[in-house]
Amino acid sequence: MISNFQLVLVTDEQSVLEQSTETGLSLALGIISSYLEGKGIRVLLSDLNKRFGSYSFSEEQIQLIGNIYNGRQVLAYLAGAADSALDQVAELFLEDVSMDSDAFGVSIGADFSMMQVHLGFVLASYLKKKTGKKVFVGGNNISYLYIFKDFYHDLLVSAVTNLDFIMK
DSSP, X not given: OOSEEEEEEOOOHHHXXXXXXXXXXXXXXHHHHHHHHHTXXXXXXXXXXXXXXXXXXXXXXXXXXXXXXXXXXXXXXXXXXXXXXXXXXXXXXXXXXXXXXXXXXXXXOSSOOHHHHHHHHHHHXXXXXXXXXXXXXXXXXXXXXXXXXXXXXXXXXXXXXXXXXXXX
């Protein structure tokens, strides 16, 4: 039974490369949170856009985050390959996220961003491996992957095969 649910909104390139105090609101996350709270499930929200919008990444961190763009590396990670670089990326972004929740949700956003897509799947995979708990992945970018399913075929198959729940 799920009584505590951690929901993570994945950041995009803008929050990593440019310091910004702008924060977009996610109506979908509010609806999900409200619905779950109404069912007696405590929801913790972690908006990585807000957390990292004013954060200054070092050059070393930027280079580490660059691993997110290596499609083959991300596919291997989703399939369970050990990868200390992607573990470090996940740990950097999940530093303030509680691992004590009963289940996790990862929203890969709506910016049609490969960083959001790959980072979201890496975070979901990391959470699943690290905690052994159920992980739900959603967000508008899932719809984009389905729209361009021929191009993203390998990524979709890997995500559906290796993660618990993918919601479109």
